[in-house]
Amino acid sequence: MTQFDPSHAGRWRFDPSHTRIGFNARHAMVTKVRGAFNDIDGYVDVNVEDPSKSAVSLTVKVASIDTRNADRDQHLRTNDFFDAPKYPEITFTSTRIDQVDENSFIVNGDLTIKGTTKEVAVPIEFTGVEKDPFGNLRAGFEGSRRIDRREYGLEWNAALDSGGLLVSEKVLLEFEISVIKEA
Secondary structure (H helix, E strand, O other), X not given: OOOOOHXXXXXXXXXXXXXXXXXXXXXXOOEEEEEEEOOEEXXXXXXXXXXXXXXXXXXXXXXXXXXXXXXXXXXXXXXXXXXXXXXXXXXXXXXXXXXXXXXXXXXXXXXXXXXXXXXXXXXXXXEEEEEOOOOOEEEEEEEEEEEEHHHHOOOOOOEOOOOXXXXXXXXEEEEEEEEEEOO
């Protein structure tokens, strides 16, 4: 199991400029469309003596969705998908963290999208801790988790002539996280 330095205990804030909370979904059954939420906030509370008592909280602003296509982004903000005016945030709050290997964890928690909350388990890899050139202690994590978007009320789709669907029902959530230790 990973041995954490006692100085790593405490709150670590997400660094939005070096963190990607993203997703990818199949489009027209032949390619992937990737996107991310650019406005994020959250923290990781690290308990070095018992990592299972650590906690994660993450909030993303739905209106910050970015797929590199303004028309698609606007459509994703409508009731067809996220309904950003009515549900402006997506949240994740951990309920349990299990260490499964030296640098591997399963972060269990409540994911709320469009007013629907479901428990999910997210495999996360701890990628290390370093002091950056500005004196900040920084840690990294990476992971992904596939979800069925329909379970969160994101049901819109269009049929293809071949019998397939325009947008896949399964979406891969992608996490590339950089956190900075609070003083």
